[in-house]
Amino acid sequence: MAFSEFRRLDEKSLADYIKSVPSLSSKLFGNGSLDDELTIKEVGDGNLNFVYIVLSSRGGSAVIKQALPYIRSIGESWPITKERAYFESTALKEHRRWSPNHAPEVYHFDRTMSLIGMRYLEPPHIVLRKGLIAGLEYPLLAEHISDYMAKTLFHTSLLYHSTLEHKRAVAEFCGNAELCRHTLQVVFSDPFKVSQYNHWTSPYLDQDAEAIRNDNALKLEVAELKSKFSERAQALIHADLHTGSVMVTQESTQVIDHEFAFYGPMGFDIGAFLGNLILAYFSQEGHANDQNDRKKYKEWILRTIEDTWNFFHKKFIALWDEHKDGSGEAYLPAIYNNAELRHLAQQKFIQELFHDTLGFGAAKMIRRIVGVAHVEDFESISDASKRAYCERRALGLAKVLLKERRKFQAISQVVSAIQQSAKESNMLRRVNSGRSWVLPVIEGAARSGWAVGLKVWLFLGAAVRWGNGSIWQ
Amino acid sequence: MAFSEFRRLDEKSLADYIKSVPSLSSKLFGNGSLDDELTIKEVGDGNLNFVYIVLSSRGGSAVIKQALPYIRSIGESWPITKERAYFESTALKEHRRWSPNHAPEVYHFDRTMSLIGMRYLEPPHIVLRKGLIAGLEYPLLAEHISDYMAKTLFHTSLLYHSTLEHKRAVAEFCGNAELCRHTLQVVFSDPFKVSQYNHWTSPYLDQDAEAIRNDNALKLEVAELKSKFSERAQALIHADLHTGSVMVTQESTQVIDHEFAFYGPMGFDIGAFLGNLILAYFSQEGHANDQNDRKKYKEWILRTIEDTWNFFHKKFIALWDEHKDGSGEAYLPAIYNNAELRHLAQQKFIQELFHDTLGFGAAKMIRRIVGVAHVEDFESISDASKRAYCERRALGLAKVLLKERRKFQAISQVVSAIQQSAKESNMLRRVNSGRSWVLPVIEGAARSGWAVGLKVWLFLGAAVRWGNGSIWQ
Numbered sequence: 054m055a056f057s058e059f060r061r062l063d064e065k066s067l068a069d070y071i072k073s074v075p076s077l078s079s080k081l082f083g084n085g086s087l088d089d090e091l092t093i094k095e096v097g098d099g100n101l102n103f104v105y106i107v108l109s110s111r112g113g114s115a116v117i118k119q120a121l122p123y124i125r126s127i128g129e130s131w132p133i134t135k136e137r138a139y140f141e142s143t144a145l146k147e148h149r150r151w152s153p154n155h156a157p158e159v160y161h162f163d164r165t166m167s168l169i170g171m172r173y174l175e176p177p178h179i180v181l182r183k184g185l186i187a188g189l190e191y192p193l194l195a196e197h198i199s200d201y202m203a204k205t206l207f208h209t210s211l212l213y214h215s216t217l218e219h220k221r222a223v224a225e226f227c228g229n230a231e232l233c234r235h236t237l238q239v240v241f242s243d244p245f246k247v248s249q250y251n252h253w254t255s256p257y258l259d260q261d262a263e264a265i266r267n268d269n270a271l272k273l274e275v276a277e278l279k280s281k282f283s284e285r286a287q288a289l290i291h292a293d294l295h296t297g298s299v300m301v302t303q304e305s306t307q308v309i310d311h312e313f314a315f316y317g318p319m320g321f322d323i324g325a326f327l328g329n330l331i332l333a334y335f336s337q338e339g340h341a342n343d344q345n346d347r348k349k350y351k352e353w354i355l356r357t358i359e360d361t362w363n364f365f366h367k368k369f370i371a372l373w374d375e376h377k378d379g380s381g382e383a384y385l386p387a388i389y390n391n392a393e394l395r396h397l398a399q400q401k402f403i404q405e406l407f408h409d410t411l412g413f414g415a416a417k418m419i420r421r422i423v424g425v426a427h428v429e430d431f432e433s434i435s436d437a438s439k440r441a442y443c444e445r446r447a448l449g450l451a452k453v454l455l456k457e458r459r460k461f462q463a464i465s466q467v468v469s470a471i472q473q474s475a476k477e478s479n480m481l482r483r484v485n486s487g488r489s490w491v492l493p494v495i496e497g498a499a500r501s502g503w504a505v506g507l508k509v510w511l512f513l514g515a516a517v518r519w520g521n522g523s524i525w526q
Numbered sequence: 527m528a529f530s531e532f533r534r535l536d537e538k539s540l541a542d543y544i545k546s547v548p549s550l551s552s553k554l555f556g557n558g559s560l561d562d563e564l565t566i567k568e569v570g571d572g573n574l575n576f577v578y579i580v581l582s583s584r585g586g587s588a589v590i591k592q593a594l595p596y597i598r599s600i601g602e603s604w605p606i607t608k609e610r611a612y613f614e615s616t617a618l619k620e621h622r623r624w625s626p627n628h629a630p631e632v633y634h635f636d637r638t639m640s641l642i643g644m645r646y647l648e649p650p651h652i653v654l655r656k657g658l659i660a661g662l663e664y665p666l667l668a669e670h671i672s673d674y675m676a677k678t679l680f681h682t683s684l685l686y687h688s689t690l691e692h693k694r695a696v697a698e699f700c701g702n703a704e705l706c707r708h709t710l711q712v713v714f715s716d717p718f719k720v721s722q723y724n725h726w727t728s729p730y731l732d733q734d735a736e737a738i739r740n741d742n743a744l745k746l747e748v749a750e751l752k753s754k755f756s757e758r759a760q761a762l763i764h765a766d767l768h769t770g771s772v773m774v775t776q777e778s779t780q781v782i783d784h785e786f787a788f789y790g791p792m793g794f795d796i797g798a799f800l801g802n803l804i805l806a807y808f809s810q811e812g813h814a815n816d817q818n819d820r821k822k823y824k825e826w827i828l829r830t831i832e833d834t835w836n837f838f839h840k841k842f843i844a845l846w847d848e849h850k851d852g853s854g855e856a857y858l859p860a861i862y863n864n865a866e867l868r869h870l871a872q873q874k875f876i877q878e879l880f881h882d883t884l885g886f887g888a889a890k891m892i893r894r895i896v897g898v899a900h901v902e903d904f905e906s907i908s909d910a911s912k913r914a915y916c917e918r919r920a921l922g923l924a925k926v927l928l929k930e931r932r933k934f935q936a937i938s939q940v941v942s943a944i945q946q947s948a949k950e951s952n953m954l955r956r957v958n959s960g961r962s963w964v965l966p967v968i969e970g971a972a973r974s975g976w977a978v979g980l981k982v983w984l985f986l987g988a989a990v991r992w993g994n995g996s997i998w999q
Binding site (some may be wrong): 216230245247272279283397 | 689742760867
């Protein structure tokens with residue numbers, strides 16, 4: 054039952070398809086009869102694809118994902134190439150090559166059908182975002198996701214690649230241009246202009262959305278990030294690494310949904326993950342109730358943000374040290390020929406990556422509040438005024454992170470900023486139900502440059518080391 | 527006489543080849559008999575290729591360029607793909623599309639033979655570098671080359687391209703990876719390490735070459751530029767735009783030799799051109815004699831450096847304004863929706879491009895003095911001590927430009943720095959034949975940061991506006 058041209062499968066035709074494909078039928082039926090019963094359930098809850106869980110009566114399982122030539126959540130009015138399935142399977146396999154514990158096995162890929170067969174991430178795996186909404190802690194999350202990010206980003210960059218293999222890989226993933234264009238539109242364009250697709254918690258955030266569209270300093274920084282996203286082929290990035298692209302249990306962390314993958318800036322992946330954790334943090338107040346004030350959970354989220362970056366940093370540098378005499382052509386050992394110089398080069402590299410991470414993370418936060426696709430963290434807060442309150446806090450912080458990212462020197466300062474802005478606004482909320490004064494002050498600092506910024510930072514108690522005119526600045 | 531596989535042509539077989547190719551024979555013979563005599567002369571004086579001038583007795587002409595699978599000036603021990611001819615002809619045609627007055631017409635391309643037939647740039651066209659050595663002024667040079675750079679770089683960037691066409695073009699030129707790797711080696715690697723290919727005016731510059739290999743701050747900045755060159759697909763750049771890749775007369779400026787072309791950072795082209803003009807400037811003392819002290823000529827070079835950047839800046843921004851509502855996807859008019867914001871975006875863009883230009887230009891200067899391929903500007907100074915004196919001045923300035931490029935705000939400051947360092951060293955030379963003290967002071971400033979830097983700049987009288995912590999920094 055090979056198809057010579059694309060057709061959308063349903064539960065019935067999928068069963069027939071599976072039986073005709075040895076790499077799938079062997080996973081489901083072993084060496085047994087193909088007449089055993091299959092249970093097939095469509096579970097796709099994302100924006101883009103149809104996803105089926107397939108179970109056989111003898112305990113075999115698989116997930117089948119089929120891409121359609123339009124965005125599922127919007128319909129045929131927003132076409133998007135189904136060729137993305139090719140890039141998804143290629144990227145997933147490449148990422149699994151480097152981080153086999155944190156990306157599921159691909160059993161089968163059919164380019165004609167835009168169909169991927171892969172490991173079924175069995176219960177109790179759930180989407181991380183849903184765990185964050187439910188207030189569940191994942192003690193190994195930071196350890197695992199930092200492993201995934203460090204290994205996939207390092208090994209697909211010029212720190213590991215030769216120039217020739219890098220250019221070859223970059224060229225291939227240029228083919229995923231339609232998906233890049235989609236990201237450019239929804240992350241870097243639509244939120245900053247009037248667009249039919251934008252929406253927000255109205256009327257509460259009407260002025261906030263308008264303020265974003267009128268914020269020149271913000272739009273200038275967004276242009277810089279957009280150009281980095283469009284032009285800088287630093288590593289094979291997942292390019293959609295939010296908390297909905299990660300499946301978790303207490304022991305397992307699995308990254309899925311690689312259809313946006315291409316050679317882009319590393320900070321886009323790290324920023325997507327951290328930015329979505331920050332959104333989760335700001336949404337917690339909307340999920341707090343008399344049984345659980347979520348205070349301890351918020352602390353766990355902050356610890357996970359801090360650990361994720363710090364573990365990533367450590368693992369990435371360890372890989373760099375390990376491979377310093379390897380095939381990577383970015384820093385030749387004959388030039389970067391002593392430990393001090395290599396350390397300086399690493400510091401400079403990580404500093405830029407950190408600022409990229411904050412910028413991209415902030416852009417991803419903004420787009421989830423005033424752009425087309427929102428996050429369940431906020432959407433599941435049914436009281437609109439409470440939701441808007443949470444979203445406004447997140448938006449305020451995101452604007453500061455984006456515009457002032459170069460002033461942050463360590464992730465602990467970011468955590469302090471999150472914490473402090475939430476604390477002050479809570480304090481204020483107790484005496485006054487109006488808007489907090491803290492974020493306007495930070496935003497004011499962002500506008501008026503370092504002098505006011507310094508005062509705000511001293512006020513926030515963050516250990517800011519100011520740029521000293523050295524080459525690190 | 528079509529060839530099914532590559533073979534190196536000589537004068538005899540080239541004549542037969544031309545007669546078998548209508549697009550070439552029509553240029554040389556018109557509608558006349560193919561028995562007319564052809565005059566064929568091999569003139570390739572570059573590093574890479576064989577180049578023939580072909581003239582017919584009835585006044586037809588062409589240049590035939592054939593790429594060989596190794597570097598001509600080094601031999602078969604340094605292989606380099608002949609596929610570069612494909613990228614040369616593709617890039618030349620694309621650049622001529624945007625700047626038809628400053629790139630010669632391609633008559634014919636044969637991929638099997640790695641052979642390009644193109645317009646013969648008839649006398650009095652000479653290679654610009656030779657004109658600079660001879661002390662000839664080209665009053666239209668800055669106007670022409672800025673036209674070429676502004677038009678080719680603008681129209682092949684995301685300021686003009688859609689995302690889809692940009693990715694498609696980037697992918698194609700990823701195929702020219704071997705030539706990129708060559709540039710990476712000779713510009714960004716070899717000069718900063720011990721390499722069998724490096725040479726310099728020894729023993730005079732032995733210590734200078736060693737100092738470069740031991741300059742950590744320099745090597746850190748070089749790493750950043752190298753990563754931009756490797757990863758940032760900003761526009762279709764010529765990628766070898768030195769003064770040997772430009773043919774000139776008083777009225778005409780023609781850019782040739784596009785075999786290194788790929789999608790890279792714009793500043794690499796502008797920097798290559800300006801860096802080679804600065805080399806020409808510093809070489810003038812070696813060409814001065816009793817008849818001509820070259821003083822006026824040096825002023826013309828400085829004026830050309832300043833005009834080239836300023837004209838480029840003006841033309842590039844004019845193109846941006848003209849196409850602000852066009853198909854380019856970098857700055858959507860709905861976001862950058864007022865003149866003030868567009869102006870700020872342009873300022874930010876140009877500032878980064880200016881600093882890239884200085885960094886890449888300086889790297890190109892350094893490699894021409896201590897790397898594998900030197901420039902005739904210096905090589906033609908037969909007195910080695912005089913040559914070394916000129917080269918050391920250029921090297922000192924290049925190190926400052928590379929390490930301190932972000933402190934320069936306008937091309938006039940660069941010109942002041944060139945002028946002042948030359949003047950001081952001349953002054954000093956009159957009282958002392960030893961090393962000048964000016965460059966060590968500037969280099970010291972580069973090492974010790976802004977405080978000393980400020981004094982040096984005040985001393986130099988350059989109107990330096992210091993970074994003020996604003997978003998422009």
